[in-house]
Amino acid sequence: MLEVTIVYSSSQNLLTRVSPSQLAVSVRDSTKASHLAEQGVRVAQATFDDPSSLREAFKGGEKLLLVSVDNSENAVKQHKTAIDVAKEVGIKTIFYTSHIGADLNCPFLACQHHAETEEYISESGLQWYSLRNGFYNEGLPMMLNNPIESGAIYAPEDGPTSWTAHKDLAEATAILLTDESKLPKDRGNLVPLTASDAVDFQGIAEALSQVTGKAINRVVISDEQFLENTVKCGLPEFVANAILGIYKASTQGGFNKVDPLLEDLLGRKPETVSEWAKRVYG
Ligand SMILES: NC(=O)c1ccc[n+]([C@@H]2O[C@H](COP(=O)([O-])OP(=O)(O)OC[C@H]3O[C@@H](n4cnc5c(N)ncnc54)[C@H](OP(=O)(O)O)[C@@H]3O)[C@@H](O)[C@H]2O)c1
16 A cells, blocks of 8 residues: 555546555545545545654555655654654655755755755665655746736846756656656665756746746845845745745755656656746746
8 A cells, every 4th residue: 555645646646557445645634635535545634743643544554655844843853753653554665755955054944854854764774765856846936926027037146946847746756656666776765856957047037038928037136135025025034034045055056956867757858947937827
């Protein structure tokens, strides 16, 4: 039995490869997974803050797709709880959704959390794979903040980033979960899943200009200006600082890695920034 915590798109992809009776999902709010329950998937309601609920949810599972929690101050503690429970109930293999920039010294806090979690899984004695996913292009609209209306992307200096689509990652994750022979033999436990190119915000402005037929400029603003603007939009200062960490990390080359594995697994090119721009703004 495969145990999958959340990520509904991965579950839908898995259902094209395994029968519903082989799949279980663990969610905080079971109504969100009612469509999976209707298809015969076992849906358990559990939270990383309550080990006993996880014990019930993970029971009988062989493989666990542990979907990481984003940027929460409790993220590492919550991941550790899930790993401990997985070990306790006899799960054999953990797949963990990490980040291509996972590093204990990364200025982006979430990437430090991923590195810490990877270290903990590696010490668990379980078989494990860390899916080092490229930065999700789904997060771009929030970062770009209405570029079509304003005619510009206002953001601190950034660096090339391998912006990667959820749908490609969900499909590749389902392939790896159901066919471990597809796991690269030469990379150990770390499995990089990224788009084929790394593009900075200048490149994104050009893709948006092409798709919309409107000139979208790239305007670099200072870190101070960014923090002021973000707090004015209603975000707490610590969140604004956490987002600033993304820019710092990307200028240091933290998110620029690309790897052919995702393309190999999908049998097609992963979504490019131009295709993303067409899908979202076309
Ligand atoms: N942003 C990026 O570019 C990027 C890149 C690589 C990797 N990642 C990692 O990939 C992860 C998954 O991304 P995503 O887009 O699927 O994010 P997401 O939709 O926010 O997924 C996070 C999930 O964690 C669940 N969760 C939060 N707190 C929990 C708790 N206490 N107990 C149990 N479940 C809890 C949430 O459940 P609810 O549905 O109940 O809210 C949510 O479904 C991210 O969290 C991040 O760590 C992100």
